[in-house]
Amino acid sequence: MLKSFFLKLSGAFLLFAIALGGFGLVASAQTAAPCDAACRAKLEAELAAVEKEINLQDALVKSKQTEGATLKRDVDILNAQIQKTKLSIKSRDIAISGLSEDIRTKNKTITVYSAKIDRERDSLAALLRRTDELDSYSLAEVALSDKPLSEFFADVDAFQYVEEAIGQSIAEVGVAKKITEEAKTALEEKKDKETDIRYQKELEKKFLAAKETEKARVLKVTKGQEAAYKKVLQEKQAKAASIRAALFALRDSGEIPFGQAYDYAKIVSQKTGIRPAFLLAIFMQESGFGKNQGSCYLKDPLTGSGVGKNTGTPFADVMKPGRDVKPFLNLTEKLGRDPYTTPVSCPQQAGYGGAMGPAQFIPSTWVLYENLITRALGISVADPWRARDAFMAAGFLLKDNGAKAGSYSAERDAACKYFSGSKCSKSSWAATYGSQVMSKAATIQATMIDPIENS
Template sequence: MVFFGMGRTTLVGWLFWLSLILSLSGVPFFAVAQTPAVCNDSVVGKTESELQADLLLCNAEIARWQGVLNDTRNRADSIDSNVQALTAKIKAAEATIKSKNIAITQLSSDISIRTLKIKSLETSIEEGRHSLAKLMRDTYQLDNFTLAEVVLQSQNFSDFFSDMEAFSAIQSALENRLNELQEHVSWTEVEREKLNEVQRQELDAKYEVEINKKNITVNQKEQREVLAATQQEAKTYEQIVADRQAKASQINAALFRLRGVDGGGIPFKEALAYAETAAAKTGVRTAFILGILRQESDRGDNGNFGVNVGQCLLVDAKTGDGKGKNTGTPFTGLMKVDRDVAPFISLMQRLGRDPYNTPVSCSGPGWYGGGMGPTQFIPSTWQIFEARIAQAFNVSVGDPWNPQHAIMATSIYLQELGAAQGGYSAEREAAGRYYAGGDWKARGLEYAASVLRHTETYQTNIDFLENR
């Protein structure tokens, strides 16, 4: 292929940037030549091994993009630290400028005081000069008189000599004072010049700080722009990670499909977390709890598995009869009257629900219905565990439709049935008793076998997810 108008270096650079852009957008470069496997959330018609392979790809992509995201966040944190450091420098510069302004103002005040003092001294010197000039004129006049004239003007010789001495003393004192004033003027002028020099230095220092502050502010602005771009880049990677995690969640949902209240799905992540919490409290294996949950929540009204639960409504509290929720089909003896109806109505009242509009499992030939929630507790059995569940979760009423409450109650029940001992025999008997009570050997072994099959499947999948 020939690219007209491009040198080899330009072409290589163009290809590099194009490949980088495409890789960030999730589009593989040279897609025709290379078609690497990518995270795919299409689950329809796939086998478990295919789903697990897809999940591995998604987890690998999550790890890769999470690494990129972490690096980007670290860069953002570093840039943010730089911005904060620059902000601190700007604050310090502003404080220095304020300090310089105060110093300059104080120096201006001191210089003004020195200037006023100099003016006062100069005024005193000027007045002294006038006095000295008068004395000099008087001296001149005295020098122009003859001794006889001076003596004749005086009353006596004593007065004459006294006036002469006083005149000379005043002249000498005035000359000394003028010399002192002149020295003060010189000293004050020197001090004023020193203050002027200090003020000039402060002004220069202030100017340098202001220039430095301006440069720091520009740098801070640039760093903030880089930070904003890096944070936006991190958001892009967060979206990529979230997209891959969503795909992984869809695959998990396909691998671990659990039915919950009224046929709604309980996300496996939540069910697993609830089961792990219950297992930690009771010692019952997590996968075994999930096996019971799968068995109970997938048990349909006609005894088959894979049908939604909670398809019937209570109609008559006196007879325990009910009807199909969607079809209106009558169900005689939906609940056992003397065992389950009263506890059911009491529970509904305390939960604030309508007992005649809350779905429960339907009855069938040879069994009563009335199973509540994802683990299908009948009202009389739930009554046994309700207080403990309420206390465990710090609520006023334990709710069998709350998956967390239901799974914990199931785990406690299984613990009491011996499942916490672990092993095939203990779990098999506990599952049988969970379904058929004391008659578990006759009626509960098929149920137990199904639970254990689900249990092993879940254990394998849990181990796979945890990379054990």
């Protein structure tokens, strides 16, 4: 019996050792990247060469822009922009190749270490069962058993050996879990970066198509004549003026000319690093929400209940009493507003309303940013219903949310946090909001900001 026990135990631990030792071979075989060091060096060299060419084209554009507006100058600028964009698209393709390889490697690492965790759990379960068997002997069983005492001592040694193996297995699982989590985090970052590059590539393809169309139109209209180009310039300037004059809706604050909104966004960008088109898209999104959901008035400061602004419909949770009512009353007093006829957001399906003005800050959050806003604008009191102040507030919050990084993923996540407090991956509702903001930002940049800047 004792010999049989040790044969079984030895066999079990031989399999356990093979599982541990063999893992290293599997991991090294599966995580070896098909793109070796030489391949990666080649990609990096190609990328560096393309980026050098991009910088040359960029310098040419900037040099030409200092010259007076002529047909030749503007065609040269269009040619340089077209060439620069083609090179930029090429650089994105090279970068995507490298990232795709990194993503494959991280996926393999996760697969290998996840399998290791499963094997360790199975081994651990078997070891725990064996521990339970060895631990089940009572003192009476030892005293009354026909087995020699030496056999019980052999089982005690086996028990200690199994306990040590359990400790080793737990440690192995801990290491494998740590490596797996690190690989998952790195994979998420690589995927975000790939998404950002693909998004930029799509924007550049659209920009390229627009510039090629513009070049063809200019050459067709002017037939290469400088005199005829003056009419083209006048048309561009008229279009820019029309865009600046168009009204830009703001939630609970009426409308202002787009040119004024854009000027505010540029000031915010200087202070916070937030891209103007992205900031304007946030306000456009919030304005749309206001039209769909309507606004409310606070009526009872003790309960936070109120009524619909236009309908008079009672709402129970217009404002959270312990968090927002007091700062709201303090703020409206400073601004000379009647707190019971000042519009705030109505509650949604879950949670409270109470968000104020175009930027839709709840009162307790506004208090946190109040000093930043007043210092940035050189004013004594910040007003959430005043467009300029609301723009600056949103800029600071979006900066804190990570939008300053400027990538698609960073801006989209910042928009989701602005809406829900969480990243896009945590809520499908927030993810929809973030995607809609990014779509609006692309439209604003292409159809409103670019025509103004290029006029």
